[in-house]
Amino acid sequence: MKLIRRSWQGALALLLCLAALPLLPLLGPDAATAAGNGVTVLIFALIVGAALVSFARLSAPILAAILFVGVYAAAWLLIGLLSGNEGHATSAFFPLIAASWLMAWRCVSALSAVETRSATTEALLRLLIPAIFGAWILILWEAVTRGAGVPFILLPPPSAIGERLASSVPILWADVRQTIFKAVLFGYIVGCAAGFVTAILADRIAFLRRGLLPIGNLASALPIVGVAPIMVMWFGFDWQSKAAVVIIMTFFPMLVNTVAGLSASGIMERDLMRSYASDYWQTLVKLRLPAAMPFIFNALKINSTLALIGAIVAEFFGTPIVGMGFRISTEIGRMNVDMVWAEIAVAALAGSVFYGLVSLGERITTFWHPSNRS
Amino acid sequence: MGTAREMPVNETASSVVSARRLGLTFETNDGPVHALSDVDLEVKRGDFVSFIGPSGCGKTTFLRVIADLEKATSGEITVNGMTPEEARKSRSYGYVFQAPALYPWRTIEKNVALPLEIMGYSKADRDGRIQRTLELVNLSGFGKKYPWQLSGGMQQRASIARALAFDADLLLMDEPFGALDEIVRDHLNEQLLKLWARTEKTICFVTHSIPEAVYLSTRIVVMSPRPGRVTDIIESTLPRERPLDIRETPEFLAIAHRVREGLRAGHSYEE
Ligand SMILES: Nc1ncnc2c1ncn2[C@@H]1O[C@H](COP(=O)(O)OP(=O)(O)O)[C@@H](O)[C@H]1O
Ligand SMILES: [Mg+2]
Numbered sequence: 102m103k104l105i106r107r108s109w110q111g112a113l114a115l116l117l118c119l120a121a122l123p124l125l126p127l128l129g130p131d132a133a134t135a136a137g138n139g140v141t142v143l144i145f146a147l148i149v150g151a152a153l154v155s156f157a158r159l160s161a162p163i164l165a166a167i168l169f170v171g172v173y174a175a176a177w178l179l180i181g182l183l184s185g186n187e188g189h190a191t192s193a194f195f196p197l198i199a200a201s202w203l204m205a206w207r208c209v210s211a212l213s214a215v216e217t218r219s220a221t222t223e224a225l226l227r228l229l230i231p232a233i234f235g236a237w238i239l240i241l242w243e244a245v246t247r248g249a250g251v252p253f254i255l256l257p258p259p260s261a262i263g264e265r266l267a268s269s270v271p272i273l274w275a276d277v278r279q280t281i282f283k284a285v286l287f288g289y290i291v292g293c294a295a296g297f298v299t300a301i302l303a304d305r306i307a308f309l310r311r312g313l314l315p316i317g318n319l320a321s322a323l324p325i326v327g328v329a330p331i332m333v334m335w336f337g338f339d340w341q342s343k344a345a346v347v348i349i350m351t352f353f354p355m356l357v358n359t360v361a362g363l364s365a366s367g368i369m370e371r372d373l374m375r376s377y378a379s380d381y382w383q384t385l386v387k388l389r390l391p392a393a394m395p396f397i398f399n400a401l402k403i404n405s406t407l408a409l410i411g412a413i414v415a416e417f418f419g420t421p422i423v424g425m426g427f428r429i430s431t432e433i434g435r436m437n438v439d440m441v442w443a444e445i446a447v448a449a450l451a452g453s454v455f456y457g458l459v460s461l462g463e464r465i466t467t468f469w470h471p472s473n474r475s
Numbered sequence: 476m477g478t479a480r481e482m483p484v485n486e487t488a489s490s491v492v493s494a495r496r497l498g499l500t501f502e503t504n505d506g507p508v509h510a511l512s513d514v515d516l517e518v519k520r521g522d523f524v525s526f527i528g529p530s531g532c533g534k535t536t537f538l539r540v541i542a543d544l545e546k547a548t549s550g551e552i553t554v555n556g557m558t559p560e561e562a563r564k565s566r567s568y569g570y571v572f573q574a575p576a577l578y579p580w581r582t583i584e585k586n587v588a589l590p591l592e593i594m595g596y597s598k599a600d601r602d603g604r605i606q607r608t609l610e611l612v613n614l615s616g617f618g619k620k621y622p623w624q625l626s627g628g629m630q631q632r633a634s635i636a637r638a639l640a641f642d643a644d645l646l647l648m649d650e651p652f653g654a655l656d657e658i659v660r661d662h663l664n665e666q667l668l669k670l671w672a673r674t675e676k677t678i679c680f681v682t683h684s685i686p687e688a689v690y691l692s693t694r695i696v697v698m699s700p701r702p703g704r705v706t707d708i709i710e711s712t713l714p715r716e717r718p719l720d721i722r723e724t725p726e727f728l729a730i731a732h733r734v735r736e737g738l739r740a741g742h743s744y745e746e
Binding site: 367369370372373374375376377378379383387388391394467468469470471474 | 564568
């Protein structure tokens with residue numbers, strides 16, 4: 102018992118290998134090339150080997166490293182079999198993919214169990230675990246779409262999307278410039294700034310506060326598909342009309358959050374300012390705005406997502422022949438779904454970078470907040 | 476103000492707080508609450524006056540009226556010979572709240588600098604004052620820390636430093652040590668007395684601890700609730716120089732006894 106530990110993933114992987122045996126070969130009779138015996142044996146050896154190792158009482162890093170190598174080699178060989186043989190994988194193929202995925206799971210749980218006192222190792226692990234996770238989403242996606250021959254229109258394999266991404270960099274870059282660096286950034290900055298300034302005015306002038314906020318809630322429910330064509334009519338086809346849509350979308354979240362944030366400071370803190378005979382602006386700058394920062398950053402984060410969605414969707418209603426939304430709407434019409442997916446990948450990446458930058462700003466600015474203290 | 480205490484000055488000139496038939500009624504949904512009624516009180520320059528009484532007897536309210544954080548509904552009150560509003564606008568007092576109320580995004584140093592920035596002290600003047608007041612409350616070396624990196628007692632001392640940093644000769648303190656444990660509290664009481672002697676400020680101090688009131692004060696104002704009013708004012712016979720073990724002396728115990736009697740008498744009004 103000492104040398105063995107429980108590993109249900111290992112047990113299940115062994116069962117799956119066993120189940121795959123009678124279903125061999127890995128590729129159907131119509132496949133262009135047959136799966137060589139050597140390769141098949143190697144794949145089995147890798148998976149069974151990894152499964153057996155997972156029962157051994159090894160230290161977590163060593164176990165994780167062995168599983169990592171075994172599992173990726175097996176997945177690489179399995180997917181390699183598919184090139185030229187799309188749609189010809191037999192039912193022996195999928196249990197083996199599932200078994201290697203189980204061993205990857207085991208690898209991740211071994212990694213999560215690694216105890217470390219070094220901060221760099223810790224940070225590395227925090228990156229490695231989601232990276233393995235993400236890689237497996239792609240591997241499964243690739244194996245299923247190509248192995249089962251899912252029609253390209255429905256879901257292209259990630260490798261095709263990646264190829265398209267790499268070969269269309271100039272077009273994608275032009276789209277990013279048009280949509281993100283013009284419409285999104287301009288609209289985001291102007292919309293957030295306007296919302297912020299209006300919030301201060303509403304704070305200063307009571308009738309604005311009472312009149313504007315209910316309307317603000319109404320306006321934040323405006324359907325973007327209704328507003329976008331009108332903005333195109335008003336401001337023309339170029340990025341200005343998209344920026345206008347982004348301004349409308351980002352204005353109210355900023356307004357509402359800033360107004361809420363301005364009342365976030367405590368009564369005692371405000372009495373303190375009063376005891377110093379501090380004037381309105383001093384109290385605003387030295388107390389109420391710093392206290393409102395968590396709220397303001399909340400709006401900035403919400404708006405970073407909204408702005409991207411707004412600009413892309415608004416481009417569906419008319420653009421010059423460039424822009425991410427324009428590309429998506431025309432390429433889907435031409436059945437170039439790989440290009441659509443490439444734009445989606447770029448949008449996801451850009452959105453994450455944008456959100457990440459705002460979050461970084463938040464951590465620097467509101468370091469004092471109980472949720473950020475270290 | 477440095478020599479005020481030795482100078483033989485007349486009644487009105489030396490009066491820092493003067494209340495005549497002062498009343499304050501809060502209109503609430505459950506009807507009026509008489510937080511203060513018919514309060515007559517004279518606080519002289521250099522006094523250390525403690526307000527003691529059960530909770531709800533209007534101690535905080537009285538301090539807040541002095542500070543112009545609350546408006547009296549009847550009677551008269553002057554602070555430094557002015558209305559409370561004028562006194563607040565001329566920055567005549569420093570207020571220490573029950574909680575430290577330090578701003579978490581400012582370091583201790585910057586928190587002490589806050590009133591100085593608002594009142595327009597020059598940068599050089601600010602730096603000197605921060606250093607001096609932090610020294611006064613034994614926090615030199617902690618200026619660069621953030622409030623949440625310090626203990627509760629240290630935070631409260633920082634908030635006292637903040638109230639001492641600017642030139643106000645009246646210090647209003649509302650149960651500043653209420654949330655601290657006894658040992659820290661003893662220590663801070665001792666420090667506060669030294670600080671009072673050194674700075675020659677007038678202090679109004681709210682507490683509900685009898686030993687604390689007797690140990691610190693030159694005068695003890697005993698209050699009772701419903702309606703909030705003053706039931707006794709006790710002049711302390713203790714010397715100004717007070718080591719902690721003065722609390723063992725018969726004189727101290729006699730004063731404490733009288734305060735306790737006063738509190739008990741206040742309570743007999745309730746059914
Ligand atoms: N803002 C307010 N509104 C209504 N009632 C109040 C308010 N502040 C204090 N009170 C009431 O006034 C009375 C005196 O309160 P307070 O001065 O805080 O007492 P203490 O500080 O002596 O405990 C209490 O009954 C309290 O409920
Ligand atoms: Mg109170």
